[in-house]
Amino acid sequence: MHFSNRTNWELGQNEFAAAIEAAKSSGCELLDLTVSNPTVCGFEYAAVDLLAPLSEPAAMLYAAEPLGTLAAREAVRRYYLDVGADIATDRLCLTTSTSEAYSFLFRLLCDAGDEVLIARPSYPLFDYIARLDDVKLCEYPLLYDPNGTGWAIDIHALESAISDKTRAIVVVHPNNPTGNFASETERAALAQICAERGIALIVDEVFLDYALAGAEHRSFAAGEMPALCFVLSGISKVCGLPQMKASWIAANGPTELVLAAMERLEIIADTFLSMNAPVQQALPHWLANRGSIQLQICERMRMNLVTLKERLRGGSAQMLAMQGGWTVVLRVPREISGKKFPFAALEHGVIVQPGEFYGLPEGRAVLSLLTPPKIWREGLAKLPVD
Numbered sequence: 522m523h524f525s526n527r528t529n530w531e532l533g534q535n536e537f538a539a540a541i542e543a544a545k546s547s548g549c550e551l552l553d554l555t556v557s558n559p560t561v562c563g564f565e566y567a568a569v570d571l572l573a574p575l576s577e578p579a580a581m582l583y584a585a586e587p588l589g590t591l592a593a594r595e596a597v598r599r600y601y602l603d604v605g606a607d608i609a610t611d612r613l614c615l616t617t618s619t620s621e622a623y624s625f626l627f628r629l630l631c632d633a634g635d636e637v638l639i640a641r642p643s644y645p646l647f648d649y650i651a652r653l654d655d656v657k658l659c660e661y662p663l664l665y666d667p668n669g670t671g672w673a674i675d676i677h678a679l680e681s682a683i684s685d686k687t688r689a690i691v692v693v694h695p696n697n698p699t700g701n702f703a704s705e706t707e708r709a710a711l712a713q714i715c716a717e718r719g720i721a722l723i724v725d726e727v728f729l730d731y732a733l734a735g736a737e738h739r740s741f742a743a744g745e746m747p748a749l750c751f752v753l754s755g756i757s758k759v760c761g762l763p764q765m766k767a768s769w770i771a772a773n774g775p776t777e778l779v780l781a782a783m784e785r786l787e788i789i790a791d792t793f794l795s796m797n798a799p800v801q802q803a804l805p806h807w808l809a810n811r812g813s814i815q816l817q818i819c820e821r822m823r824m825n826l827v828t829l830k831e832r833l834r835g836g837s838a839q840m841l842a843m844q845g846g847w848t849v850v851l852r853v854p855r856e857i858s859g860k861k862f863p864f865a866a867l868e869h870g871v872i873v874q875p876g877e878f879y880g881l882p883e884g885r886a887v888l889s890l891l892t893p894p895k896i897w898r899e900g901l902a903k904l905p906v907d
C-alpha cells in the first residue's frame with residue numbers, strides 16, 4: 522500500500538513521552554504542570570446555559586453559507602468592536618479551528634513548494650499543517666534580551682529569510698510559548714515588509730484577551746493595514762470552549778486585495794462547508810458571555826505567576842519575561858545529576874514540557890498557567906530548582 526510522502530511522519534513516541542508513560546505505568550503519582558485544556562482545569566462553566574442554544578429549533582435548519590451565517594459573523598464583528606477593531610462581516614470567514622484557518626490560507630496563498638515564514642520558538646503544530654498543504658516552512662528568530670523588554674522579533678533576520686518563494690509571514694500575537702506581543706514598531710515594520718514585497722501577513726491572536734497588566738496588545742484587525750493581513754482567533758481560547766470547534770479569519774488591508782482574497786476564500790470554504798449549524802447558532806451567545814471564563818482564567822494566571830515567582834526566588838531557575846498567554850518559559854539547569862532537566866523533574870514526580878518541543882534551546886522548560894493552584898503549588902515545591 523502506498524501512502525503519501527506528506528504523511529510519512531515518525532509515528533513512534535518520543536523519548537520523553539515514553540518516560541512519562543513508563544512513570545505512570547509504574548504507579549508513580551505525577552503532578553502535571555503542562556495541562557492547557559481549560560475544560561479540565563477546575564474552572565466554573567454555566568453548562569446548562571452554554572448548552573441551551575444548541576437545542577433551539579433554529580439549530581435544526583441547514584443553510585449552505587460558505588463564510589458562515591450572517592448572525593454568527595455579526596457576533597464575531599461585535600467581539601472585534603470590543604477589542605477596538607471594526608471589521609465588516611463580509612471580511613470574516615468562519616472555520617472549525619485555527620488549524621483549519623491556517624490550512625485555508627496556505628491553500629489561498631501558496632502553490633506546492635512555496636514558503637511561509639514562522640517564528641522560532643513557536644508552537645510545533647505548524648509543521649504538520651504546512652506539510653499536509655505542501656508548503657515549506659522557513660524560520661525567523663525571536664531574540665531574548667534579559668536586560669530589556671524580553672522577547673522581540675529579529676526584523677533583520679526575518680527580511681534575510683524572505684525569498685522569491687515566500688508567500689506569507691506568520692506572527693503569533695502573543696507568541697506561544699514565549700508570551701510576547703508584537704510591538705507597534707514591529708507591527709509597522711511587518712506591514713511595510715509585506716506591502717513592499719507583496720507578501721501576506723497571517724496573525725494568530727487566539728491569546729489576545731489574556732494580556733498581563735500593562736502589556737501593549739492591539740489587535741492586527743484594528744486600523745488599516747497597508748498589506749494584506751489575515752487575523753485568526755476562535756472560541757477555544759476566547760471563550761475557553763475548545764470542544765465547540767469555532768474559529769474565524771478576519772481580513773484586513775487594501776480593499777482591492779481583501780475583496781480578491783475573500784472571493785477565493787469563499788470558494789475554499791464552500792468546498793468543505795465545515796461549520797455546523799448548531800455551533801453557529803450558539804456562537805453569538807457564547808461570545809457575549811465570554812467574560813466569566815476570561816475573568817477566571819486571568820485570575821488563575823495572576824495567582825499562579827505570584828506563586829511561581831515566590832518559588833523561584835533565590836533558586837537555580839529563572840522565569841523569562843512574558844506579556845500574555847497561558848504558558849510561561851523557565852530558564853532551568855540543563856542537567857541535574859547527569860539527566861536533562863525534564864527527565865530529572867519527572868523523577869521528582871513533576872511533568873514539565875521540554876523547551877526543545879517549541880524550538881527553544883536546552884535548559885528551558887515550559888509550564889501552563891492554567892494548572893489548578895493546588896497541583897501548581899505542590900508541583901513547584903517538588904521541582905528541582907533549589
